[in-house]
Amino acid sequence: MDNQTATKTVPSGKTTSKVTDKYKGGAKNHKSDKQFTWGKMSSFLKIVMTNAKQNKALFITMVLVTIANAVFSTLAPLAASQMVAALIDTKTQTYFGAIAMTWWGWIIVTVAVLIVQAIFEYATDYTIGIFSMKVEIQQRLAILDSLVDQDLDFFFDHVSGNILTRLVGDTQGLALGIQQFLTNVIFLVAAVISAAVILFTKNAMLTGIALGYIIVVLLIGFIIFVYFRRALIYMFDIKRDIDTDMTDRINNITLIKSSGTEVEEIQRNAEQNEVYSKAGNKQVVLSVCLNVWIYIANAFLPTIILLIAIAHYQNDTHQLIITITTFLPNVGMLSLPIVMMIQTLRAATRASNCADRIGQLTDPKPTILPNTDGKKIDHIDDVIFDKVTFAYPQDKTNIIIPETNLTLEKGKSYAFVGETGSGKSTIGRLLLRLYDPTSGKILINNTDDLKKINLPTYLSKVGYVEQNPQMFYGNFWDNIGYGCFNATHDEIIAAAKKANLHDFIMSLPEGYETILGERGFLLSGGQKQRLVIARVFLKDPDLIILDEATSALDNIVEKEIQEELDKLVADKTSVTIAHRLSTIKNVDEIFVLEPKKGITQKGTFDELKTQPGHFKELYEAGLMD
Numbered sequence: 001m002d003n004q005t006a007t008k009t010v011p012s013g014k015t016t017s018k019v020t021d022k023y024k025g026g027a028k029n030h031k032s033d034k035q036f037t038w039g040k041m042s043s044f045l046k047i048v049m050t051n052a053k054q055n056k057a058l059f060i061t062m063v064l065v066t067i068a069n070a071v072f073s074t075l076a077p078l079a080a081s082q083m084v085a086a087l088i089d090t091k092t093q094t095y096f097g098a099i100a101m102t103w104w105g106w107i108i109v110t111v112a113v114l115i116v117q118a119i120f121e122y123a124t125d126y127t128i129g130i131f132s133m134k135v136e137i138q139q140r141l142a143i144l145d146s147l148v149d150q151d152l153d154f155f156f157d158h159v160s161g162n163i164l165t166r167l168v169g170d171t172q173g174l175a176l177g178i179q180q181f182l183t184n185v186i187f188l189v190a191a192v193i194s195a196a197v198i199l200f201t202k203n204a205m206l207t208g209i210a211l212g213y214i215i216v217v218l219l220i221g222f223i224i225f226v227y228f229r230r231a232l233i234y235m236f237d238i239k240r241d242i243d244t245d246m247t248d249r250i251n252n253i254t255l256i257k258s259s260g261t262e263v264e265e266i267q268r269n270a271e272q273n274e275v276y277s278k279a280g281n282k283q284v285v286l287s288v289c290l291n292v293w294i295y296i297a298n299a300f301l302p303t304i305i306l307l308i309a310i311a312h313y314q315n316d317t318h319q320l321i322i323t324i325t326t327f328l329p330n331v332g333m334l335s336l337p338i339v340m341m342i343q344t345l346r347a348a349t350r351a352s353n354c355a356d357r358i359g360q361l362t363d364p365k366p367t368i369l370p371n372t373d374g375k376k377i378d379h380i381d382d383v384i385f386d387k388v389t390f391a392y393p394q395d396k397t398n399i400i401i402p403e404t405n406l407t408l409e410k411g412k413s414y415a416f417v418g419e420t421g422s423g424k425s426t427i428g429r430l431l432l433r434l435y436d437p438t439s440g441k442i443l444i445n446n447t448d449d450l451k452k453i454n455l456p457t458y459l460s461k462v463g464y465v466e467q468n469p470q471m472f473y474g475n476f477w478d479n480i481g482y483g484c485f486n487a488t489h490d491e492i493i494a495a496a497k498k499a500n501l502h503d504f505i506m507s508l509p510e511g512y513e514t515i516l517g518e519r520g521f522l523l524s525g526g527q528k529q530r531l532v533i534a535r536v537f538l539k540d541p542d543l544i545i546l547d548e549a550t551s552a553l554d555n556i557v558e559k560e561i562q563e564e565l566d567k568l569v570a571d572k573t574s575v576t577i578a579h580r581l582s583t584i585k586n587v588d589e590i591f592v593l594e595p596k597k598g599i600t601q602k603g604t605f606d607e608l609k610t611q612p613g614h615f616k617e618l619y620e621a622g623l624m625d
Helices: 018-022 038-054 054-087 102-148 152-157 159-201 204-251 255-260 262-312 318-326 328-334 343-362 423-430 453-458 477-479 491-499 502-507 524-537 555-568 614-621
Strands: 094-096 097-102 382-392 401-408 413-417 440-442 461-465 543-547 572-578 589-596 598-603
Touching: 038 102, 038 159, 038 343, 038 543, 054 094, 054 102, 054 328, 094 382, 094 413, 094 423, 097 401, 102 159, 102 343, 159 204, 159 343, 204 255, 204 262, 204 343, 255 262, 262 318, 262 328, 262 343, 318 328, 318 491, 343 524, 382 423, 401 598, 423 543, 423 572, 453 502, 461 555, 477 491, 477 524, 491 502, 491 524, 543 555, 555 614, 589 614
Parallel strands: 413 572, 413 589, 461 543, 543 572
Antiparallel strands: 094 097, 382 401, 382 440, 589 598
16 A cells, blocks of 8 residues: 555544543533632622722722713713704703703703713723722732742642643733623613613603513523533533643653554544534534524614504604604613623623632641741751651651651751651751641750741751752842842852852853843753852851752762862751762761651761661662762
8 A cells, every 4th residue: 555645544443531431421510610609709709899998099989980981871872862852853842950952952961971971981991900900919919928828738739830820810810800890790780770760750661661671681691691601611621621631642642652552542532522522512502592692682672662662652653753762762771781791791700710719829828837926046056856756738647757856966967868758858848847847846056946936037047959959030140149139249259159150150141140041941950059059158057958959960960069069068067868878978977767767777877888777778789879
């Protein structure tokens, strides 16, 4: 067979797909995080009222000008209809208040009303824009404030992409919800009440019929919208899962190619898109039905009112003409809820969902608090673990560190070694107070419980170098100087020289002004570690924690970095979380940890490698090289 004309035949056998299984129950039985609930709407209104209290004058002004805008929107058609009535019926005198009016007088009134309405329209849009922007900014600050205070576990449970989506997309969606929902509701309520009052004075019977018709239309429209919204959510969720599944498949293309399952994957995706197509068809049908219903119902209202007026005033031509010229032009204001129904309901569901997702970031309360009212310290001497035990909050029955007592003396170097799960990295996290002990205390300077110390002042005396260096999108000044915001350029340069990074920086065209890119992608692994080491040199801490600081580097680069680390920890209290022998040969004391057992051995490197125990086993097996 000619390879260029060969095609793959999709097998008739069924393939398994989580998407087809998940959505086989249809939209009616589907549960989604996008569904509208009154609890979500309550979250939205709570955010609005909180900001309304913070910006009382602005919020009250926004409400008042929106109401005034709505009222003048109903007065403009009324003035125009009076002008037409004056032209048609010259025998009947029309009045503006107590002033007798001619048709050209009504033109002046109409123009004046339109000018005032334009002013209030501008004021409405301006105040809404300013208020919604303040809400957006306030929510971004609230999210950021919550995020920086959250415990480390929070970020294990939340995907960073979702956090960014809520920080950017949902705060914007919330602001848009205020513009399209909240103010729409205020405007519609004021406009309908104003129009109803005016029309009742003209013809109570026709006004009552119009209002009854509008209520029926809105109820039917709302029912269609509920089914449409359900179908829309169902379709979006299917698409989201198909996109996720396709991404997963592409990321594992080597497995597919090496398994020869290309044809099965095509069939699998075809089945998924068949489900999506059916859901999309239903959504399109309901969307068309909703739009057609709104259009026809709105278009028929004047016709219905006209037919009723003709039937009622068939023997009174004069009154019929007056009714047609003065009543019908104003009916449009009553039908505004029909016209704006879809936009308003969509804005309501969007705003409530955005508020709910924002609440998932701002509502959780951290357990580790900075204790800014606690005791401030200006140095760190000895650190004591006093009967410390620890289990991660997700599984408190799984004890990572059993009861532990140890002392880290000022100026000495320590290392913690052990296999994965033994708790060696947890020791570092406890010293950074990323977690608190489950029981027991960590005492600073022999007497002060770490929980009761002012955390920022404590951490200002702690340096931390980890396996994956942390850095911001910025230049070398920003990244080396982070945490020491008052450091001069000369001090930053001196720190870079100590870390053997200065010459490399100066070889770059822009030197210290060079933008490192996201997470420092312009730098190699060794250069990133040197930057972090320079940061710690600048900080000049009393306690230094090295958490597998060279584990991601090759042997040659590791040897170079280790020299900088040795200079860094000289005359400091240092704690090394070790994975290679080269990093701990010269420390003063090594603690050997085993899962569920805690510290099982301690001593110098030379002592431990000859003593029977876990360390000797690791040493002889070469597992720490």
